[in-house]
Amino acid sequence: MSTNFAAGSFQATHSPSSITITRPDDWHLHLRDGNMLGMTVPATARTFHRAVIMPNLVPPVTTVELALAYRERIMAAVPTDMTFDPRMALYLTQDTTAETVRAAAQESHVIGFKLYPAGATTNSAAGVRSVADMAPVLEVMQEEGVPLLVHGEVTEPEIDIFDREKVFIDRYLQPITEKFPRLKVVLEHITTKDAADFVAAAHDGVAATLTPQHILMNRNDLLVGGVHVHNYCLPVLKRRTHQEALQKAAMSGNPKFFLGTDSAPHVREKKETACGCAGCFSAFTAIELYAQAFAAGNALDKLEGFASHFGADFYGIPRNQDTITLHAETWQAPTIVEHGGETWVPYWAGRDIHWRVAV
Ligand SMILES: NC(=O)N[C@@H](CC(=O)O)C(=O)O
Ligand SMILES: [Zn+2]
Numbered sequence: 001m002s003t004n005f006a007a008g009s010f011q012a013t014h015s016p017s018s019i020t021i022t023r024p025d026d027w028h029l030h031l032r033d034g035n036m037l038g039m040t041v042p043a044t045a046r047t048f049h050r051a052v053i054m055p056n057l058v059p060p061v062t063t064v065e066l067a068l069a070y071r072e073r074i075m076a077a078v079p080t081d082m083t084f085d086p087r088m089a090l091y092l093t094q095d096t097t098a099e100t101v102r103a104a105a106q107e108s109h110v111i112g113f114k115l116y117p118a119g120a121t122t123n124s125a126a127g128v129r130s131v132a133d134m135a136p137v138l139e140v141m142q143e144e145g146v147p148l149l150v151h152g153e154v155t156e157p158e159i160d161i162f163d164r165e166k167v168f169i170d171r172y173l174q175p176i177t178e179k180f181p182r183l184k185v186v187l188e189h190i191t192t193k194d195a196a197d198f199v200a201a202a203h204d205g206v207a208a209t210l211t212p213q214h215i216l217m218n219r220n221d222l223l224v225g226g227v228h229v230h231n232y233c234l235p236v237l238k239r240r241t242h243q244e245a246l247q248k249a250a251m252s253g254n255p256k257f258f259l260g261t262d263s264a265p266h267v268r269e270k271k272e273t274a275c276g277c278a279g280c281f282s283a284f285t286a287i288e289l290y291a292q293a294f295a296a297g298n299a300l301d302k303l304e305g306f307a308s309h310f311g312a313d314f315y316g317i318p319r320n321q322d323t324i325t326l327h328a329e330t331w332q333a334p335t336i337v338e339h340g341g342e343t344w345v346p347y348w349a350g351r352d353i354h355w356r357v358a359v
């Protein structure tokens with residue numbers, strides 16, 4: 001398996017041997033719950049200071065009270081030599097009320113609401129069944145300045161899985177951004193040129209997160225030479241022209257595009273099976289892989305804005321004060337992670353990584 005970069009345009013012409021950037025934040029993260037937090041929290045707090053914690057637990061994190069209790073469990077798992085500031089996303093359901101939105105607006109640890117179309121992804125069964133019917137709640141979110149974070153895929157069985165993001169944008173997101181021009185919207189984990197173009201053209205309050213896998217890979221990395229289950233996530237990897245558009249967006253310096261790993265662990269038995277779960281577990285290698293992609297794109301000078309500035313600016317949160325340093329040094333991503341008697345295969349397992357965080 002090789003990393004696919006467009007021939008010519010992605011050859012580094014100048015590569016420094018180290019780079020120091022403001023400490024980054026991860027604006028899209030799955031930590032899961034319970035015993036696993038002892039593994040997932042240090043993996044992210046190792047390099048990131050703030051993270052948006054996705055609420056797709058079972059049962060989902062639908063209220064401020066549930067989110068604050070979950071946040072406490074996360075904080076209890078932060079190692080004493082690390083700092084971490086989780087910002088909680090609440091799970092938007094068909095029954096979310098205006099009062100819940102107003103309560104969320106008052107709570108600084110809550111960052112916004114996550115819209116999962118019901119059935120679109122892992123633990124989305126409690127998600128939204130009719131986006132149109134959510135208009136009154138979106139109105140209150142706009143009034144209260146509460147951001148809407150979106151898994152942007154339709155779920156209609158007749159729509160091809162590779163078209164589901166574009167159709168969601170055309171059917172739902174474009175109308176939402178027109179109807180609510182002051183609503184802050186993050187289109188999460190974008191995977192297509194259509195999404196990048198939509199976000200670039202939309203009003204200033206519309207932004208997108210980009211994952212390492214969608215920048216570094218395309219659907220060949222999922223399907224050529226066998227099914228590569230550890231590269232399977234949703235929205236699914238797209239063709240190379242889309243990958244190139246995402247690389248361009250991430251490395252453009254446009255503040256609408258910022259880092260969100262979508263690190264999403266599933267135990268090994270749930271990935272390496274006949275019907276494997278969606279999600280790439282990238283926390284152990286995330287900032288290093290972004291650095292690798294930006295270096296290959298001769299755009300290391302754009303990494304800090306993407307990883308450490310634009311997300312904080314979008315959410316109106318101060319940028320971090322401290323820094324991290326990455327060195328040009330080749331090492332191998334872990335092949336396996338074990339914790340509490342369970343096993344995970346991380347994203348990029350066993351493969352070379354050319355940047356390493358100084359400890
Ligand atoms: N991205 C994924 O493939 N999976 C995520 C859910 C999500 O972010 O859609 C998960 O929670 O496993
Ligand atoms: Zn998602």
Ligand SMILES: [Zn+2]
Pocket residue numbers: 028029030054262264
């Ligand atoms: Zn996710």
